[in-house]
Amino acid sequence: MSSSSSTAAERDFKREFLKIFFVLFGVLLICLALFFVNHHENNKYIIKTLQLNGSAEEGDALFKINCVGCHGITARGLVGPDLHSITQRLNDKEIIKQVTGGLTPPMPSFEIDPVNMSNLLKYLHSLE
Numbered sequence: 001m002s003s004s005s006s007t008a009a010e011r012d013f014k015r016e017f018l019k020i021f022f023v024l025f026g027v028l029l030i031c032l033a034l035f036f037v038n039h040h041e042n043n044k045y046i047i048k049t050l051q052l053n054g055s056a057e058e059g060d061a062l063f064k065i066n067c068v069g070c071h072g073i074t075a076r077g078l079v080g081p082d083l084h085s086i087t088q089r090l091n092d093k094e095i096i097k098q099v100t101g102g103l104t105p106p107m108p109s110f111e112i113d114p115v116n117m118s119n120l121l122k123y124l125h126s127l128e
């Protein structure tokens with residue numbers, strides 16, 4: 001009697017364990033799927049931006065609105081670093097990640113469409 005009730009408890013435990021296992025597995029799969037979709041969207045954004053040939057003047061205007069508060073009116077640095085030789089130190093993809101990623105506070109992440117991102121890149125290249 002006591003041995004049969006313990007196997008029932010064991011079966012219950014197994015069932016619970018499997019339930020939890022599959023829920024966690026499902027959550028993991030969803031996370032992976034979201035990660036790949038996000039990665040794919042980021043790549044599409046970068047490819048689209050790099051295909052465009054932006055305007056340095058438009059980029060300059062954009063810089064004056066969004067970036068001078070921290071990088072200075074002539075991009076010589078203030079709170080944020082001097083950006084004059086930035087295109088020698090970082091490639092375009094890295095600069096896009098810096099501007100859109102929000103990975104280095106206090107610099108915020110900017111939601112910026114590919115055309116304007118391309119303009120900004122052109123402006124940063126013109127600083128050399």
Ligand code: HEC
Nearest residue numbers: 066067070079080081086095098099104105106107108110
């Ligand atoms: C709130 C302040 C702030 C604003 C606004 C800001 N930045 Fe920054 N930025 C920083 C800081 C601080 C860093 C240094 C981050 C670090 O490396 O820790 C930085 C770093 C960078 C870098 C990398 C520099 C390097 O030497 O690696 C680039 C490129 C850059 N910013 C571009 C921009 C552009 C373009 C804009 C406008 C769209 C902008 N930033 C707006 C504060 C700011």
